[in-house]
Amino acid sequence: MPLKSITIEVSESRETGFVSDVLFELGALSVSISDLYQGTGAEDPIYSEQPQGTVSLSAARGQSLWRNARITALFPLCFDSEALLMTIGTEFGLEQTPTMRLYSEVFDDKSPAEWVARVQSSFQPICLGELTITFPWHPREAGVTNVVLDPGMTFGSGEHATTQLCARWVMENVGKGMEVLDFGTGSGVLAIVAAVMEDVRAVGVDLDADAVQVARANAERNGVADRVSLYENEDEPEGREYDLVVANIMAGPLKSLADRLVSRLKPGGMIGLSGVLVGQAEEMRAWYGERGIWIENAAVDCEWVLLVGRKMGKR
Numbered sequence: 001m002p003l004k005s006i007t008i009e010v011s012e013s014r015e016t017g018f019v020s021d022v023l024f025e026l027g028a029l030s031v032s033i034s035d036l037y038q039g040t041g042a043e044d045p046i047y048s049e050q051p052q053g054t055v056s057l058s059a060a061r062g063q064s065l066w067r068n069a070r071i072t073a074l075f076p077l078c079f080d081s082e083a084l085l086m087t088i089g090t091e092f093g094l095e096q097t098p099t100m101r102l103y104s105e106v107f108d109d110k111s112p113a114e115w116v117a118r119v120q121s122s123f124q125p126i127c128l129g130e131l132t133i134t135f136p137w138h139p140r141e142a143g144v145t146n147v148v149l150d151p152g153m154t155f156g157s158g159e160h161a162t163t164q165l166c167a168r169w170v171m172e173n174v175g176k177g178m179e180v181l182d183f184g185t186g187s188g189v190l191a192i193v194a195a196v197m198e199d200v201r202a203v204g205v206d207l208d209a210d211a212v213q214v215a216r217a218n219a220e221r222n223g224v225a226d227r228v229s230l231y232e233n234e235d236e237p238e239g240r241e242y243d244l245v246v247a248n249i250m251a252g253p254l255k256s257l258a259d260r261l262v263s264r265l266k267p268g269g270m271i272g273l274s275g276v277l278v279g280q281a282e283e284m285r286a287w288y289g290e291r292g293i294w295i296e297n298a299a300v301d302c303e304w305v306l307l308v309g310r311k312m313g314k315r
């Protein structure tokens with residue numbers, strides 16, 4: 001089917017989820033979001049979404065993780081670009097949003113499969129020192145451990161700053177025989193990074209059933225399915241304690257999940273909390289402090305923080 005794309009660039013994180021919802025409601029076949037935060041201008045898609053029934057225009061406000069984003073939506077060629085651009089402009093009150101730029105491009109004879117190939121080709125291997133995250137369509141990198149990920153529709157391609165902060169922390173702190181919990185596992189990336197680095201067992205948990213499926217496929221793809229167990233939230237085994245807990249979820253869920261996460265940590269065990277903005281770090285430190293976690297370190301990448309804490313008490 002011939003397609004046309006509509007691209008919107010925004011520079012305020014609160015806008016991206018809303019823009020994506022509007023595009024689906026207007027009939028977009030797919031929406032991909034690229035993080036432009038690094039200021040490179042390079043096309044770095046983080047994930048693609050497909051329409052999933054009715055979405056609320058207001059529900060996604062404020063939920064985006066990206067600050068400077070390029071959002072590209074594909075529409076059938078027969079859609080009127082002018083009308084679409086006008087509707088999008090009206091939905092956003094574009095006059096009051098000078099941070100947003102709109103343009104449209106027609107892909108004659110481009111099929112959805114070609115679009116997928118185009119998006120995939122823009123993913124680059126992610127080098128994290130001794131470990132590289134690659135994608136199934138890339139050749140393996142020589143001389144390093146390769147984690148091969150197909151993120152599908154989930155978050156966790158490895159491109160986001162928070163994923164990289166967490167992945168590096170996991171790599172530096174995981175040791176032989178450890179047990180790791182990756183809460184909010186998405187593509188399974190952090191659980192898999194743990195399981196391939198050392199002889200460890202990892203558990204990944206996500207509220208999204210699709211993410212759990214994708215993460216299982218990724219664990220198999222990396223030959224660690226026997227050491228990585230994946231569960232939806234309600235199926236997570238209770239009563240287990242871990243040496244290392246990592247949760248890259250965002251501040252709101254991290255607060256509401258705090259008691260659960262802390263209860264999963266062995267005394268003396270370490271927790272890595274990310275998806276936290278610099279401005280939210282102090283509140284998070286206090287929140288977890290009240291629950292017996294001593295925040296002893298923090299790593300920052302752009303506006304994102306990884307807080308590293310230790311559960312008080314002897315091992």
Ligand SMILES: C[S@@+](CC[C@H](N)C(=O)[O-])C[C@H]1O[C@@H](n2cnc3c(N)ncnc32)[C@H](O)[C@@H]1O
Pocket residue numbers: 154155156157158162163166182183184185186187188189190205206207208211233248249250253257275
């Ligand atoms: C930002 S992504 C992180 C994915 C991956 N761990 C990474 O670092 O790239 C957050 C993930 O947490 C999941 N999530 C959000 N809230 C959750 C909750 N309350 N319980 C479990 N998973 C949750 C989402 O479905 C999503 O897959």
